[in-house]
Amino acid sequence: MITFPNAKINLGLNIVEKRPDGYHNLETVFYPVPIEDALEVNVLNESGRKFRLHQAGLEIEGEAENNLVVKAYKLLDAQFDLPPVEIHLFKHIPSGAGLGGGSSDAAYMLKLLNEKFCLKLTEETLEEYAARLGADCAFFIRNTPTYAEGIGNLFSPIRLSLKGYRIVLVKPDLFVSTREAFSQIRPHRQETPLREVIERPIEEWKKLMTNDFEESVFPQFPAIGEIKEKLYRQGAIYAAMSGSGSSVFGLFRPEDDALPEDIIWGERAFVYQGILK
Known part of the structure; x- marks a missing residue:
């Protein structure tokens, strides 16, 4: 059985306060993006092993035991005593990019195991399991535009459709x-709450919607800020860094053509152009 975990972007990201436990409360909007990994699970006919993980595509650092798809399997296995599995994971979503690739893999692993082994878990229960794996993992269970609060783990559905808009992501x-980016943040509340901004016409987002991490990241990595400016020069109606970086996206009107292929984004840069759903 195979599935295709997708990425997300952050439409605005405001750090509103520091919590007594040392974490930060934030507000953001998650929006799904059709950049996809591939994840396949089959029953493993090999004695003495509970799982075997095969990885391909973009390099993934760390041991297999620490991969979120393995942690997702172990989480359900502890509850349901699942059969041993062979996992094939092809990575296309860049890691450390603010795109939620690992979180998506984990959530889709839960959904895939639920379907394959007929566990009959509801979306609400799957979200509870996903939340144990990471703050934003639960978003990918329903995988619809979502307003997030708390540490990025309190979700509210929103009415927002960017269907047909072009996205260029670099x-x-x-x-x-991420730790360094947070260390330089000055928590504050925006004059216009993000939940109100997101209801305004997209043409107004440039002036009203921000990613607070840009203030600390761009001075350290000017090349990231230059990508945002280049997207605006090419006609983006809204551009921003996603999460704490380092990816930057631009939204273009549905009628706009794709960007010229001769734009130089930087050596070894990952570039995606597509249409939002």
Whole structure:
């Protein structure tokens, strides 16, 4: 059985306050993007093993035991004593990009196991399991536009459709430390709450919607900020960094043509152009 975990972008990301536990409360909007990994699970006919993980595509650092798809399997296995599985994971979503690739893989693994082994878990229960694996994992269970609060784990559905809009997403060959990005954040509340901004016409987002991480990341990595400016020069109606970086996306009107292929985004940059659903 095979499935295709997709990425997400953050439409706005505001760090509103620091919590007593050291974490930060934020507000953001998650929107699904059709950049996809491929995930396949089959029953493993091999004695003495509970799982075998095969990885291909973009390189994934770390041991198999620490991969979120394996953690998702172990989470359900502890509850339902699942058969041993052979997992094939092809990575196309860049890691460390603010696109939620690992979280999506984990959520889709839960959904795939639920279907394959007829566990009959509801979406609500799957969200509870997903939340144990990461703050934004639960978003990918329903995988619809969502307003997120708390540490990115409290979800509310929103009415938002960008269907037909073109997206250009660029992930330069740069690594941004999320911990370092948070350390330089100054929590504050925007004059216009994000939930209100997202209801305005997209043409107004440029002036009203921000990603607070840009303030700390762009001075350290000017090339990331330059990508955002280049997207605006090419006609984007809204552009921003996703999450804490390092990917940057631009939204273009449905009638706009794709960007010229001769644009230089940086050596070894990952570039995606597509149409939102």
